[in-house]
Amino acid sequence: MKKISKLLLALSFALSITSSAFAVTVASWGGAYTESQKLGYGDPTAKALGIEINWVDYSGGLSEIKAQKEAGAITWDIIDLFAFDTINGCDEGLFVKFDFDKDFPPAPDGTPASEDFFTDMPSECAVGNILYSWNYAYDTRKFSGSKAPTKIKDFFNTKKFPGKRAIYTSALTNLEIALAADGVKLGDGGTRVYRKLLEDGGIDRALNKIRELCTDPNGGCVFWSAGAQPPELLVAGEVVMATGWNGRFFNAEIGEGAPIKQVWDGQGLDYEYFALVKGGPDEANAKKALAMMTNTEMLAGSAKYIAYAPWRKSSLDVITAGEPWYKDGKTEMMSQMPTAPANTKNYFLVDPFFWADYGTEIGEKWEAFKAGL
Amino acid sequence: MSSEAKQILTTDGIPLEVSLKKAERKNKIKAFLLVAPLLLFLVITYIFPIGEMFTRSIDDKMITNMLPKTFKEMENWDGQELPPEDVFSAFYYDYKALVEKQEHGKLGQRLNKEKNGFNSTTKRLFRNIKRKKIDESASIKEQMMRVHKNWGKVEYWQAIKRTAPPYTLAKYLKGMDMYFAADGSIAQVDEDRRIHRILWLRTLEIALFVTVFCFLMGYPIAHLLATLPMKYSNLLMICVLLPFWTSLLVRTASWMILLQQQGVVNDFFVMIGLVADDSRPEMMYNKVGTYVAMTQILLPFMVLPLYSVMKTISPSLMRAGKSLGGTPFVAFWKVYFPLTIPGIGAGCLLVFILAIGYYITPALVGGASGTLISNQIAYHMKTTLDWSFASAMGLMLLTGVLVIYWIYNKLVGVDNIKLG
Numbered sequence: 100m101k102k103i104s105k106l107l108l109a110l111s112f113a114l115s116i117t118s119s120a121f122a123v124t125v126a127s128w129g130g131a132y133t134e135s136q137k138l139g140y141g142d143p144t145a146k147a148l149g150i151e152i153n154w155v156d157y158s159g160g161l162s163e164i165k166a167q168k169e170a171g172a173i174t175w176d177i178i179d180l181f182a183f184d185t186i187n188g189c190d191e192g193l194f195v196k197f198d199f200d201k202d203f204p205p206a207p208d209g210t211p212a213s214e215d216f217f218t219d220m221p222s223e224c225a226v227g228n229i230l231y232s233w234n235y236a237y238d239t240r241k242f243s244g245s246k247a248p249t250k251i252k253d254f255f256n257t258k259k260f261p262g263k264r265a266i267y268t269s270a271l272t273n274l275e276i277a278l279a280a281d282g283v284k285l286g287d288g289g290t291r292v293y294r295k296l297l298e299d300g301g302i303d304r305a306l307n308k309i310r311e312l313c314t315d316p317n318g319g320c321v322f323w324s325a326g327a328q329p330p331e332l333l334v335a336g337e338v339v340m341a342t343g344w345n346g347r348f349f350n351a352e353i354g355e356g357a358p359i360k361q362v363w364d365g366q367g368l369d370y371e372y373f374a375l376v377k378g379g380p381d382e383a384n385a386k387k388a389l390a391m392m393t394n395t396e397m398l399a400g401s402a403k404y405i406a407y408a409p410w411r412k413s414s415l416d417v418i419t420a421g422e423p424w425y426k427d428g429k430t431e432m433m434s435q436m437p438t439a440p441a442n443t444k445n446y447f448l449v450d451p452f453f454w455a456d457y458g459t460e461i462g463e464k465w466e467a468f469k470a471g472l
Numbered sequence: 473m474s475s476e477a478k479q480i481l482t483t484d485g486i487p488l489e490v491s492l493k494k495a496e497r498k499n500k501i502k503a504f505l506l507v508a509p510l511l512l513f514l515v516i517t518y519i520f521p522i523g524e525m526f527t528r529s530i531d532d533k534m535i536t537n538m539l540p541k542t543f544k545e546m547e548n549w550d551g552q553e554l555p556p557e558d559v560f561s562a563f564y565y566d567y568k569a570l571v572e573k574q575e576h577g578k579l580g581q582r583l584n585k586e587k588n589g590f591n592s593t594t595k596r597l598f599r600n601i602k603r604k605k606i607d608e609s610a611s612i613k614e615q616m617m618r619v620h621k622n623w624g625k626v627e628y629w630q631a632i633k634r635t636a637p638p639y640t641l642a643k644y645l646k647g648m649d650m651y652f653a654a655d656g657s658i659a660q661v662d663e664d665r666r667i668h669r670i671l672w673l674r675t676l677e678i679a680l681f682v683t684v685f686c687f688l689m690g691y692p693i694a695h696l697l698a699t700l701p702m703k704y705s706n707l708l709m710i711c712v713l714l715p716f717w718t719s720l721l722v723r724t725a726s727w728m729i730l731l732q733q734q735g736v737v738n739d740f741f742v743m744i745g746l747v748a749d750d751s752r753p754e755m756m757y758n759k760v761g762t763y764v765a766m767t768q769i770l771l772p773f774m775v776l777p778l779y780s781v782m783k784t785i786s787p788s789l790m791r792a793g794k795s796l797g798g799t800p801f802v803a804f805w806k807v808y809f810p811l812t813i814p815g816i817g818a819g820c821l822l823v824f825i826l827a828i829g830y831y832i833t834p835a836l837v838g839g840a841s842g843t844l845i846s847n848q849i850a851y852h853m854k855t856t857l858d859w860s861f862a863s864a865m866g867l868m869l870l871t872g873v874l875v876i877y878w879i880y881n882k883l884v885g886v887d888n889i890k891l892g
Contacts, residue, residue, distance in 0.1 A: 467667035
């Protein structure tokens with residue numbers, strides 16, 4: 100029974116792939132982000148190594164790669180993932196474990212890779228790609244000048260800032276900002292907010308704060324799931340404020356001149372990772388490509404196209420030396436980064452271990468909360 | 473006739489009966505071979521996946537095989553207080569064996585679905601085993617409780633015990649917001665985590681209303697289609713079919729453009745002065761959006777069966793009704809309407825069954841209050857990766873549809889359905 104089902108699934112997958120069989124395939128989040136990856140380091144790497152690198156879009160999570168593996172026909176080599184997914188995927192044996200300093204090149208000054216990256220990796224299967232931020236942006240046609248929001252509390256203040264908000268479709272980072280707006284000091288890198296969430300009633304406190312916002316006749320919530328949605332919803336006038344990924348806001352604001360502005364107070368700093376799929380179609384080439392794509396020069400390259408900070412410290416030096424680094428040739432990138440000192444006055448580090456552990460239980464509560472709205 | 477009636481023989485001397493049977497068998501095989509590809513196709517693409525889904529929804533063998541010693545020891549544990557040393561050490565050795573096979577991560581993932589927090593709890597134990605910090609000659613129970621405080625909580629051990637049977641109906645209970653309590657009885661989940669019953673009811677409600685709306689709008693259209701002169705009805709037919717041929721996603725996306733607060737419909741309302749600019753009604757990301765978009769998308773499934781039935785009703789019947797003294801309404805109600813019932817039956821059943829499993833449209837325009845059970849199934853497929861739960865809910869949905877079909881059959885009779 101198992102075998103036949105595998106065969107069937109394999110068949111259907113075999114039909115769905117045609118050209119990608121002899122190339123390295125990278126699954127990422129699409130839109131402006133994948134564009135920055137492709138132009139920043141995908142194409143240069145492909146050219147240098149003489150291999151083909153294909154980019155496919157997906158919307159996060161491990162379900163697709165798990166399905167591919169169960170079918171015995173894996174079509175992806177490299178996946179761009181949230182931290183907790185690299186942890187879960189590593190546990191399930193989906194990804195290749197790295198010998199970090201051996202598998203990844205050192206910085207130009209000889210610093211080994213493991214020391215050139217900002218922090219330790221959350222699992223042995225992950226290699227850092229970017230630091231990005233979950234911040235929020237508002238519609239400058241609605242609020243401007245001294246009446247514009249500046250704090251995370253303002254996101255929840257419907258009296259002073261009436262209008263609908265767009266928030267992420269799952270609980271991730273929503274609970275953190277809810278507590279922060281409810282008066283919890285984020286503290287050192289946000290460790291306090293996670294301690295508060297784990298206390299009795301902590302999660303309910305956060306959920307109540309969000310429920311208040313969503314049921315307020317002056318407020319209301321729209322849930323977004325794709326990174327391109329928050330700027331779109333703002334520009335369409337559907338919402339007045341939206342949480343989102345800072346790079347997407349940057350591209351709309353600076354790249355396309357959209358009437359929006361970002362607020363950095365209470366931002367959630369998060370890391371994005373690559374994982375190498377075990378038994379992918381071209382594992383050997385994928386490994387080579389991955390090592391090259393995450394070297395100092397290449398990581399800095401992606402920051403030319405989007406305001407995400409490269410994971411390597413040495414890449415920041417490359418950007419600083421090359422300012423103005425943005426592709427338009429006049430925008431300074433360092434101050435647009437989520438890691439810029441002006442932007443990190445009040446922030447939290449998204450805790451992947453918290454979400455890997457309690458994500459399911461919180462998810463159940465969150466879904467019930469959404470269904471009851 | 474005597475009992476030794478002469479056998480009738482064919483020309484080559486074989487009894488006719490045998491020869492006939494042979495020929496019939498040949499024909500039967502031929503007939504079977506003719507339908508065999510289709511049958512095989514059905515088995516492979518339909519029956520087999522449903523069977524696979526069913527096994528997946530009840531299969532819990534993986535964990536049973538992973539912790540053989542633990543479950544054996546647990547048979548003697550009543551599940552009320554913290555288990556004895558034997559259970560702890562059995563678990564420890566089972567886990568150590570898994571670490572050697574590098575399968576401990578899978579166990580942590582599986583247990584974390586049963587009780588959150590297990591992931592880090594087992595990982596802490598893994599790190600201690602890796603560093604050889606556990607002294608196997610001393611009490612394992614005490615050492616494990618020192619490794620992580622969760623090992624000293626009875627809920628965690630109860631969660632392990634719950635996973636012991638190789639087959640379980642727990643996922644089906646979860647689909648109804650219930651679970652097996654520690655003593656084996658069935659209990660309700662906490663109020664702030666009840667979601668599935670709300671969603672089942674909402675799915676039924678939305679499917680029902682969409683069917684009613686489709687009927688109310690589809691009936692006049694179908695009637696027009698059937699009675700208008702050919703040149704107009706052809707045009708109308710194209711108007712019905714054109715959206716039908718358009719991609720589902722395109723149609724849903726167009727509704728998003730029309731219905732959003734700064735969208736075309738709202739702009740129009742403001743322009744004609746129906747609503748003020750700052751109090752534009754919300755028509756999307758809620759139930760309204762789901763109703764509107766789903767009704768429009770499913771309308772052809774109502775119109776087409778109705779049309780095909782109405783086309784066969786002779787117009788002279790209505791004339792006869794009227795000439796016998798009935799008002800147009802009485803003639804319609806007593807003569808025309810009963811004749812269209814088979815079409816109504818087919819259309820309603822089609823629309824209802826399609827609506828009950830709808831996924832993309834509610835996901836895009838439904839917002840929080842307009843999502844259906846199918847969106848929850850997708851959530852468990854994609855986000856929590858609890859595929860066995862998703863399978864269980866899928867089967868519950870299928871069973872629901874079959875039950876509705878059965879009730880329908882009792883009430884209306886499937887023979888009365890006419891698709892054309």
